[in-house]
Amino acid sequence: MRVFVRWLRIAVLLILLGLFAYGVKLGDFSEIRYNGSILCISCIGIK
């Protein structure tokens, strides 16, 4: 059982790594960069 859980964890880690890579491929990196590059002035409390 413990060995199964260990391999399950490793499998989930690999899936997450795949998600990360697929996200980069789909353009998430550019989207995050774009969002971080525009200053949300209203979020600071400026009208």
Next chain:
Amino acid sequence: MKRRLFQIGTLVVSNSYVGSVFFSNIYQGWFKGVCIPVMNCYGCPLAMVSCPIGTLQHFVIIKAFPLMLVGILGIIGLTVGRMTCGWLCPFGFFQEMLYKVNTRKFFPGKAWSYSKYLVLLGLTLLVAFWVGEPWFCKLCPVGTLEAGIPIVAWNPGGDIFTQGGSIISRVGVLFYVKLSILFTLVAAAVMIHQPFCRYVCPLGAIWSLFNKLSLFRLKVNAGACAFFEDCHQGCPMDINVHQDANDGDCIRCLECTKWKCKMVKFKPVWSEKQPDSKHQPLDPEIVRALEELKESERQGHDHRH
């Protein structure tokens, strides 16, 4: 000390864009595509990287699934749990410094710590989805400290800041609401250890789900702690390490691994056969022998006085 260096290092590295001082702009380069695994406002004029919670809200607003963000949060969470809260977060460091102020201290109770899940689900996800605006960012004290106050105090002239008029002349009610939230939090942090991390932080809420599942976690050798029955009081987050070392509130600061008894260790799950950190009852024979030894020590102590 090592932890302080990591915290200060993260603060400096993630807020090192000095170009904003000379060009009155914010950093828009490659690193802004990277989400640092701690709360660090990307509205800060010096910010080099993006905030994961701001990014999460952005993806909710544009109704897209943040694959890359979920991947990176999951990988870090599944590896070390909430360790980034204790070792990297600049806002956690700020609160730790505030707690050093010599005054009366409080612990509001464990039940309140579930409020951070409400903040994550309600304010961060649902409100952003319905309203289409990042309302957690609008109220976030990290943003007030790192972006709001510096920008209003600096009053820069660059187009990215002014957007058609001087900053000072356009300060609105929300700014004062944000200020009052920050000041309330600062006052609370003087009396309560890391209140934002415990009761508010949506990123902490995400990481805390991983504490019991992570590959590296705290392991308790209950047999080593019989002499140190009050050692759980040494946990900065008031966690009863004997009962559950990998509680969701644990920020993995690893202070408990420095206790004299060495009963707690931070190890990968595969390093030991004994899998969990729950309290294992001691052999009654050993308990009796230890109690006798303690009693004799106490009598010796009384005798000396």
